[in-house]
Amino acid sequence: MSEGQERAWDELSGRYRIEVPRDEAATSVLPGSELDPHEVFGRVAPLVVEIGSGQGHAIIHASRENPATDFLAVEVFRAGLARTMLDADREEIENLRVIEANAPEVLDHLLPEGSVSELWIFFPDPWHKKRHTKRRLIAPDFLPRVARVLRPGGVLRLATDWEDYALQMRKVLGESDAFEPAFDGEWAPRFTGRVMTAFERKGLAKDRQIRDLVYRRAER
Ligand SMILES: C[S@@+](CC[C@H](N)C(=O)[O-])C[C@H]1O[C@@H](n2cnc3c(N)ncnc32)[C@H](O)[C@@H]1O
Numbered sequence: 001m002s003e004g005q006e007r008a009w010d011e012l013s014g015r016y017r018i019e020v021p022r023d024e025a026a027t028s029v030l031p032g033s034e035l036d037p038h039e040v041f042g043r044v045a046p047l048v049v050e051i052g053s054g055q056g057h058a059i060i061h062a063s064r065e066n067p068a069t070d071f072l073a074v075e076v077f078r079a080g081l082a083r084t085m086l087d088a089d090r091e092e093i094e095n096l097r098v099i100e101a102n103a104p105e106v107l108d109h110l111l112p113e114g115s116v117s118e119l120w121i122f123f124p125d126p127w128h129k130k131r132h133t134k135r136r137l138i139a140p141d142f143l144p145r146v147a148r149v150l151r152p153g154g155v156l157r158l159a160t161d162w163e164d165y166a167l168q169m170r171k172v173l174g175e176s177d178a179f180e181p182a183f184d185g186e187w188a189p190r191f192t193g194r195v196m197t198a199f200e201r202k203g204l205a206k207d208r209q210i211r212d213l214v215y216r217r218a219e220r
Helices: 001-016 036-043 057-065 078-090 103-109 130-135 139-151 163-174 200-203
Strands: 047-050 072-074 096-100 115-120 149-161 179-181 212-216
Touching: 001 078, 001 096, 036 072, 057 072, 057 078, 057 096, 057 115, 072 115, 078 096, 103 139, 103 212, 115 139, 139 163, 149 163, 149 200, 163 179, 163 212
Parallel strands: 047 072, 047 115, 072 096, 115 149
Antiparallel strands: 149 212, 179 212
């Protein structure tokens, strides 16, 4: 991290970062360490979780635009979280917290069942290499984790600039009983709450089409 990011990490963690009990790995979550979002935010409000929030551009924008909603950024990239906290501090944002942890473990061990109104995953595929396709997040074993934390009727929003990943997302979600598509036609319209990030810009510069998908958690 840069000196500024180190300083942000030290000075702003108390305000914005949720400390997580760890298992063995540095970004792990100790099983059984459930979090109470109402206690964390000091109120009862809809909760939006962004997985892989990167530099935080989307979630900072959303927190600013939606003060009645609470937002949680989940990232393993510490410098990105430091940047997110710096921006939150600069904009005096109160309805945002960040967690430095591996997302599947956050879903399994930290977020209570039915606690999330929306879950966002935008451009989750930084390494587009054949050998990494097995490590993609949006795969059949990931969906029950998302389904557990989303409230019935809750929304899962996805975006990617890789056609084969978009097709994989649509296929696995189409096969899941826990989710229903919330769009007509082939792909969802661009989510208006999703701001342009460096990753999207990079994809567009290489003439890749950006595809959005949106699904609703089926009633239990
Ligand atoms: C391609 S970047 C996209 C960032 C951001 N969503 C955007 O659109 O600019 C993907 C991000 O996901 C994060 N990520 C990947 N795997 C993760 C995991 N298992 N848990 C949490 N974050 C993860 C990476 O650190 C990276 O910042």
